[in-house]
Amino acid sequence: MSDGPSTRQILASTALRMFAERGIDAVSLRELTAAAGQRNKTAAQYHFGTKEQLVREIFEQHTGQVNQRRWELLAELGHDSRRLGVPELADALIRPLAEQATRPDAHYLRFLAQVSTPPWVYALTQADPAVTDSVRTVLAALAERLTRIPGPVLRTRLSFSMMLAVRALAGLEHAAPAADDPRTALFTTNIIDATVGMLTAPVSGTAADLLTELPDNPSDPAWPWQILIGAASGD
Numbered sequence: 001m002s003d004g005p006s007t008r009q010i011l012a013s014t015a016l017r018m019f020a021e022r023g024i025d026a027v028s029l030r031e032l033t034a035a036a037g038q039r040n041k042t043a044a045q046y047h048f049g050t051k052e053q054l055v056r057e058i059f060e061q062h063t064g065q066v067n068q069r070r071w072e073l074l075a076e077l078g079h080d081s082r083r084l085g086v087p088e089l090a091d092a093l094i095r096p097l098a099e100q101a102t103r104p105d106a107h108y109l110r111f112l113a114q115v116s117t118p119p120w121v122y123a124l125t126q127a128d129p130a131v132t133d134s135v136r137t138v139l140a141a142l143a144e145r146l147t148r149i150p151g152p153v154l155r156t157r158l159s160f161s162m163m164l165a166v167r168a169l170a171g172l173e174h175a176a177p178a179a180d181d182p183r184t185a186l187f188t189t190n191i192i193d194a195t196v197g198m199l200t201a202p203v204s205g206t207a208a209d210l211l212t213e214l215p216d217n218p219s220d221p222a223w224p225w226q227i228l229i230g231a232a233s234g235d
Contacts, residue, residue: 008047011036015044016058020110024055024120052123055115059124062100062108063131069096070134086145090195093138094165098188101173113170116163146199150211153203161195 005013014036018027029044029051040046048054073092077084084092101109114120129136139158146154168191177184 007036007038007043011038011044011047012054012058012061015054016062016111017107019055019058019114020107024051024114029054055120055123056127058111059115060128060131062111064128066096066100066108067131067134069099070138074134074138084141086142086200087192087196089138089142089145090161090192090199093135093142093162094169094192094195095188097165097169098172098184098191099179101169102177102179102184106173106176109166109170109173113167116166142199149199149203150208152211152214153207154199157199157201161198164198165191165195 011032015027015032018032018035029048030041033041033044036043038044044054048057070092073095074080074084077088077092079092097109097112100106115124142158143154149157168187172184172187177187
């Protein structure tokens, strides 16, 4: 028996690269099959059924790796034995993603940037929640530390911080820097610092006034944060 990658693995790895480089909408299953060197023109459809299922499986595989690394980092920080501060939580949120962005021939962050916005974010609603339990834990802990920030403001800031970090790291991944380049470390640290600043910034008088105009239930399922944050925490 061969120890080489299976057809399904070849298709998934090829899809990750093509989606990252060209965008999900720009790649058809037929193009993917050809790029993966498969003679059967319906191989991708046979193995995954739909592009949505393929996107979900790629997300689960690679986000699962990030999830495991985040739990390791949280353990190193002593999450189980002490109350972590906002800077430490922001570090645990961002650093595992940054590590992925600096891997050789990396494509995950560019893929994640594509899939983190509508309409493709909705393909993740059926994704295995186990692959995102670390990020939900960190977001919940941040919410506990930042009770002085009104809920609607905090949820929006958490969403912004995640989206901006992913897009910034997607740009870093595209530049393909060395992991040990001091500029890479500084770039990552700047993202973490910016995340802390965004989450802890005072609420302006204008924002406070606008909060009074919100309906009693401001939830809107069209907002990505409702999938990434609200649905997980119950807020």
